[in-house]
Amino acid sequence: MVPRQRGLVASSQEGHRSQICGTGAVGDQVAKMMAIEGLDGSGKETQTRLLESRLRELGLDVVSLSFPRYGQTSAVLVEEYLGGSFGASPKSVNAYGASSFFAMDRFASYLREWKKLYERCDVFLADRYVMSNAIHQCSKLPCEEWDGFLEWLFDFEFGKLGLPKPDKVFYLHLPVKESQRLLAQRCQSDGLLMDIHERDVEHLRKSQAAAEHCCGRYGWEQVECLDNGKLRRIEDIHEDIWERVGF
Incomplete structure (x- = not known):
């Protein structure tokens, strides 16, 4: 086998939501930037592709990218971290350090690769984005530290680095098992x-809990991948997402 390569309670919620969500739109109909998040196996790539295709059918200029940008120099530290070069456990690198690896990949690739694409397109779709740091790095911290970490994270990536804020975040909810x-x-x-x-199953369980916390705090759209314990059809999940896109 070869190493793996991979390409918001209304008033208070709205305040938190502004931390991570922009206000871009195409003719007041569809969000400028949307991100699809979820644990591995939840179908992020598939749902991103289906959404891209449907938006293109409407004549919209759509750009779709997956993160991290595997295979590019900006993702070297991400690849080393996930490959175990810094330790076999996710906790070998603390939440702030690991978040910085992924943030720098997004920032460098933004400057070199997708800033102009983002500025000229009608809709930008991200298969994973800044919210993946929220999901996977909160899992390394006690629950009482999550909100402080999230404040730091979104200020760092959206504020200090100036990365675009997504207008909608979809979280594909799939049980860890x-x-x-x-x-x-x-x-x-x-x-x-x-x-x-x-x-690391325990890491994934905590990541799932962190994602559910973020859905409540920031208003991410939680999309269920199971129905009565059985996987939903890919097309049904897509329709669920499409109904929430804004048309």
């Missing part, structure tokens, strides 16, 4: 190895 099953199938069929996040 099902995520692990689907991920194992994919790794086996593609001859890939799990990274240090993917093979």
